[in-house]
Amino acid sequence: MEEEVHWIEEVLSGNKQAYAHIINKYKNPLYATILRMTRNPQNAQDLVQEVFIKVYNQLGKYDRNGIFASWMYRVAINHCMDEFRKKSYQMKQVEINEEKVVNTNHPEIIFLKKEKSRQIERLVSTLPEDERMIILLRYINELSYDEISELVEVPLSDVRNKLHRAKKKMRDTVKREGGYFYELSEGR
Incomplete structure (x- = not known):
């Protein structure tokens, strides 16, 4: 958490490159969550990008006493719910590529x-x-x-x-x- 606070402070002080650390840490778990909400890989990618932009723009609102991941997921979920309402989002059944099975090819x-x-x-x-x-x-x-x-x-x-x-x-x-x-x- 100290590392995240450091990156956030760097971004807020003008070092926009520090935001890449936050993106790299959270892009996969955030994508997985949104993909399961939308069941559509393209929509999930678009929403993840929108969420990272929104988080970046609202970074100054983050209360450093709380858990950053929880705050970020709240922003993400709220954004997705807003988009679902706006677009009357239709969930489409799309097969999600599973990760390869570890240590077995049977x-x-x-x-x-x-x-x-x-x-x-x-x-x-x-x-x-x-x-x-x-x-x-x-x-x-x-x-x-x-x-x-x-x-x-x-x-x-x-x-x-x-x-x-x-x-x-x-x-x-x-x-x-x-x-x-x-x-x-x-x-x-």
Whole structure:
């Protein structure tokens, strides 16, 4: 965090090149989050660029006592939600290229991992926007309940309730349709 504050102070004092450090650190996690929101790689790239411009322009508003990543994700989510409302955003189902499987090239393992990943993507995409957002922030971005509550500006109890409801809906879908997720279907 000290490093981020240093970069922010550098940018605010006129060293615009220091912003590249922030972009490099957050471009991939931010893109992953927005891609899961939009399910469209091109739209996600455009939104990431817009978010970085917005963060740059609002850098002076960042309260250095808070966690920078949480503040930046709040700016990103708010920007995306504004864009979704403006454009009546339609989520399109687009297959997301998964990362290569680590240390194995066996075709069956690759197939099963891709299939599991596709099923998770499909399950998450069926959730209402607010529940999908909380699932993504919790399990993809690994934010705590408190960080999610602060980020999406809802009470902690609502975060817990929405997360519980979302997982229940996903479990129910797996039970109803079948699938690979023993851990979901057993209520874990």
